[in-house]
Amino acid sequence: MEKYRFLQHTADAKFQAFGDTLEEAFINAALAVCSLMWDIDKIEIRVTQDVIVKAKDMKQLLVNCLEEILYLFDAKGFLLASVKDLNIEQAEGNYRLSACFQGDYFLEKYKVYGGIKAITYNEMKIEKNNHFLVQVVVDV
Amino acid sequence: MELKKINENTWEIPKQGSMRVPARIYISSKLLESVKRDMTLQQAKNVACLKGIQRASYVMPDAHQGYGFPIGGVAAFNLDEGIISPGGVGYDINCGVRVIKTDFFAEEIKSKVKSLLEEIFKEVPAGVGKGRAAHLSYSVLEEVCAKGAEWAVENGYGTKDDLEKTEEYGRMRDADPGCITHRAKERGLPQIGTLGAGNHFLELQKVSEVYDERTAKAFGIKKKGQILVMIHCGSRGLGHQVASDYIRMMEDKFGIENLPDRELINAPIRSELGQKYYKAMCAAVNFAFANRQMIAHYVREVFKKVMGTNEGMEQVYDVCHNVAKFETHEINGQKRKVCVHRKGATRSFGPGREEIPEVYRSVGQPVIIPGSMGTASYILAGTDKAEELSFGSTAHGAGRIMSRHEALRRFRGEQIKRDLESQGIELKSTSWKGVAEEASQAYKNVDEVVRISHEVGLGKLVVKVVPLGVMKG
Numbered sequence: 001m002e003k004y005r006f007l008q009h010t011a012d013a014k015f016q017a018f019g020d021t022l023e024e025a026f027i028n029a030a031l032a033v034c035s036l037m038w039d040i041d042k043i044e045i046r047v048t049q050d051v052i053v054k055a056k057d058m059k060q061l062l063v064n065c066l067e068e069i070l071y072l073f074d075a076k077g078f079l080l081a082s083v084k085d086l087n088i089e090q091a092e093g094n095y096r097l098s099a100c101f102q103g104d105y106f107l108e109k110y111k112v113y114g115g116i117k118a119i120t121y122n123e124m125k126i127e128k129n130n131h132f133l134v135q136v137v138v139d140v
Numbered sequence: 141m142e143l144k145k146i147n148e149n150t151w152e153i154p155k156q157g158s159m160r161v162p163a164r165i166y167i168s169s170k171l172l173e174s175v176k177r178d179m180t181l182q183q184a185k186n187v188a189c190l191k192g193i194q195r196a197s198y199v200m201p202d203a204h205q206g207y208g209f210p211i212g213g214v215a216a217f218n219l220d221e222g223i224i225s226p227g228g229v230g231y232d233i234n235c236g237v238r239v240i241k242t243d244f245f246a247e248e249i250k251s252k253v254k255s256l257l258e259e260i261f262k263e264v265p266a267g268v269g270k271g272r273a274a275h276l277s278y279s280v281l282e283e284v285c286a287k288g289a290e291w292a293v294e295n296g297y298g299t300k301d302d303l304e305k306t307e308e309y310g311r312m313r314d315a316d317p318g319c320i321t322h323r324a325k326e327r328g329l330p331q332i333g334t335l336g337a338g339n340h341f342l343e344l345q346k347v348s349e350v351y352d353e354r355t356a357k358a359f360g361i362k363k364k365g366q367i368l369v370m371i372h373c374g375s376r377g378l379g380h381q382v383a384s385d386y387i388r389m390m391e392d393k394f395g396i397e398n399l400p401d402r403e404l405i406n407a408p409i410r411s412e413l414g415q416k417y418y419k420a421m422c423a424a425v426n427f428a429f430a431n432r433q434m435i436a437h438y439v440r441e442v443f444k445k446v447m448g449t450n451e452g453m454e455q456v457y458d459v460c461h462n463v464a465k466f467e468t469h470e471i472n473g474q475k476r477k478v479c480v481h482r483k484g485a486t487r488s489f490g491p492g493r494e495e496i497p498e499v500y501r502s503v504g505q506p507v508i509i510p511g512s513m514g515t516a517s518y519i520l521a522g523t524d525k526a527e528e529l530s531f532g533s534t535a536h537g538a539g540r541i542m543s544r545h546e547a548l549r550r551f552r553g554e555q556i557k558r559d560l561e562s563q564g565i566e567l568k569s570t571s572w573k574g575v576a577e578e579a580s581q582a583y584k585n586v587d588e589v590v591r592i593s594h595e596v597g598l599g600k601l602v603v604k605v606v607p608l609g610v611m612k613g
Contacts, residue, residue, distance in 0.1 A: 008543050009205075010540055013543070014543075060391065063388075067384055070327075074331070074376075111571075112267070113573040113574060114573060118384050119384075120207045121402040122207045122208075122403055139380075
């Protein structure tokens with residue numbers, strides 16, 4: 001299955017990410033976000049960041065999870081290359097996601113070719129048909 | 141959607157359904173076609189439904205689809221029941237433009253453009269993830285957020301005259317750095333004094349047309365050929381995080397059930413959270429003012445080194461085009477204080493307004509409208525009429541018409557550089573991909589945007605400038 005696909009949008013970047021599970025769709029959404037900024041395949045896996053985010057609903061959980069990529073990059077210079085052990089729990093209207101982000105710090109040898117300002121709710125979709133689909137517009 | 145033509149460049153979506161006011165669109169028939177293709181008009185309608193909105197939901201000539209509010213959207217809310225919304229300001233709080241004039245003319249500088257650009261490139265970090273080597277401490281960052289460009293000037297970056305010629309005099313006094321999350325500060329700390337990426341740029345320009353000599357002279361612009369420096373950037377990760385944080389806090393506090401679009405989340409202006417967002421936004425505004433103040437200083441230093449002097453490099457003005465402010469406007473014949481949101485719109489105050497510096501009070505404020513990469517940019521003057529038509533606002537740039545993805549598919553950064561060079565424009569960038577994404581064909585025609593602004597009376601044409609050197613993040 002295709003991991004993610006970019007769609008037409010006037011100003012910004014809009015993509016759909018797919019997965020057999022919701023977790024897989026979230027991971028592929030994270031990779032789609034990274035693909036706008038750096039070449040995931042060229043980043044060595046030398047550093048890990050444990051991520052835990054909480055939210056009141058699934059869309060907010062997706063926004064918070066993807067925003068973590070922007071935060072770790074701006075604040076810590078961390079380039080995400082792969083996501084392991086992504087887990088989503090849901091209890092009484094509280095959503096929690098944990099994951100292990102793997103990648104490396106921004107070194108001279110890496111190229112970052114684009115920036116993202118924010119993850120938005122614009123046209124956001126989280127759907128389950130034959131497989132899971134998430135759609136996100138990011139402000140670039 | 142019902143769209144009524146009021147006159148040549150003015151359209152209206154009449155009040156209907158849950159709209160509290162009509163939506164008014166200032167645009168030509170030609171540009172309207174591109175606006176109709178995306179969500180702009182629907183978003184303008186949604187804004188018209190928000191509590192406390194006054195007169196109309198306004199759309200500027202360069203508008204395109206945004207999040208919640210359209211880009212190029214202006215809306216004012218009364219202070220009793222009105223709201224304040226992070227989506228009405230945008231993620232890049234105080235994204236704005238500064239222009240510095242020089243006493244150099246094109247002929248003197250032609251052979252030096254390349255070295256000027258190269259030196260500026262060394263002094264002003266640009267591109268993604270490029271911070272300054274010397275990091276500030278958190279306490280200094282808080283001071284920056286509290287005092288804005290004033291902090292920068294106190295620390296040797298520029299002069300008091302720069303502050304005089306900056307919107308809000310370079311500092312929004314309601315700023316409270318305590319209202320910014322630590323996360324936002326962490327994102328902002330490495331980025332002070334950096335240009336960033338995306339559509340942000342720094343240009344060496346020459347004046348190519350003077351439409352209004354008297355006003356141009358008041359702005360410090362003498363004649364054709366004069367060299368100006370234009371800096372376009374914002375509050376970087378700090379501002380983006382403030383927006384994201386407060387969207388989340390407002391969602392948690394007020395819920396999202398009754399919103400036509402989740403990104404329209406807002407808080408009553410009078411509520412504690414509404415006030416906190418405003419103070420945090422002001423702090424992010426100040427961060428951006430300080431940022432542009434520092435960059436301007438580096439540019440002057442480079443001129444001194446390369447050209448031998450930076451004498452006469454005075455600021456023309458610095459405008460913010462993503463901001464919410466409390467201003468007094470006439471509503472139903474009465475002067476009232478309202479909270480004006482400008483998202484991708486520039487304040488365009490006419491003569492007499494006390495918010496504009498004394499030196500410009502007889503001609504109206506300078507309104508800086510940058511074009512897209514390699515095209516012309518403009519300086520307009522604010523008008524009295526704009527206060528009646530749009531709460532004193534006009535366009536902020538060219539406005540995109542093509543997605544970045546499509547631009548990447550169609551254009552190559554290397555080719556764009558060669559094309560610009562053949563027109564005598566030097567280009568320096570950190571990323572070919574970034575150059576391709578910002579191809580001028582992906583934008584509306586800025587000439588058309590300012591023509592509409594001029595004809596409608598939102599801002600009057602003063603000078604046109606064309607680039608000689610472009611530095612892109």
